[in-house]
Amino acid sequence: MSVTTLTFKQSFLLERWQQIRNDPDLDQYDNAYRIETDGDGEVLMSPRPPNQHNRKAFAIAFLLQERLGSAASGETRILTDQGIKVADAVWCPPNRWPQDEENDIFVVAPDICIEVLSPRNTKTEIAKKRELYFAAGAREVWICDRNLKIIYFGPRGKMTKSELCPDFPSHLGL
Numbered sequence: 001m002s003v004t005t006l007t008f009k010q011s012f013l014l015e016r017w018q019q020i021r022n023d024p025d026l027d028q029y030d031n032a033y034r035i036e037t038d039g040d041g042e043v044l045m046s047p048r049p050p051n052q053h054n055r056k057a058f059a060i061a062f063l064l065q066e067r068l069g070s071a072a073s074g075e076t077r078i079l080t081d082q083g084i085k086v087a088d089a090v091w092c093p094p095n096r097w098p099q100d101e102e103n104d105i106f107v108v109a110p111d112i113c114i115e116v117l118s119p120r121n122t123k124t125e126i127a128k129k130r131e132l133y134f135a136a137g138a139r140e141v142w143i144c145d146r147n148l149k150i151i152y153f154g155p156r157g158k159m160t161k162s163e164l165c166p167d168f169p170s171h172l173g174l
Contacts, residue, residue: 016041017084037083049118056116056144057088059172064091067165077105080132089114109136116144140164148172
């Protein structure tokens, strides 16, 4: 991965994340909650998604890896200007994956970031995450709606299909 110059805020957010990771009081919540941060480095905890949600994210990651090779993953941390956010699934070439096992955060967002909608997600929340992923360097952001339809976005808005993976299905057959 190329060397990335971090802003003061990004450096602060990464340092704050390390403090959070090393906080023994938060260990008890790690399995039950998804932990992210806001733009001030404050902890945001939300209940971990149910199995059905994770199944969709896994299926998307599997299909991406099958079609594009390289590496796809679920629940991936991304540094944004508004804190550390967790994408449900991502894909990017192997040379872009964080090499530091202790700090597995994408400083530059993966090429494709995917959010799987759950009942508690709001349109505003998802639109904001999409904006943050693009600002962090994502080339595409996909949304899997509750009906298993995949909605593709590029930096200029909604697309009819992915430019990076044009043969990805527009509907998950789960």
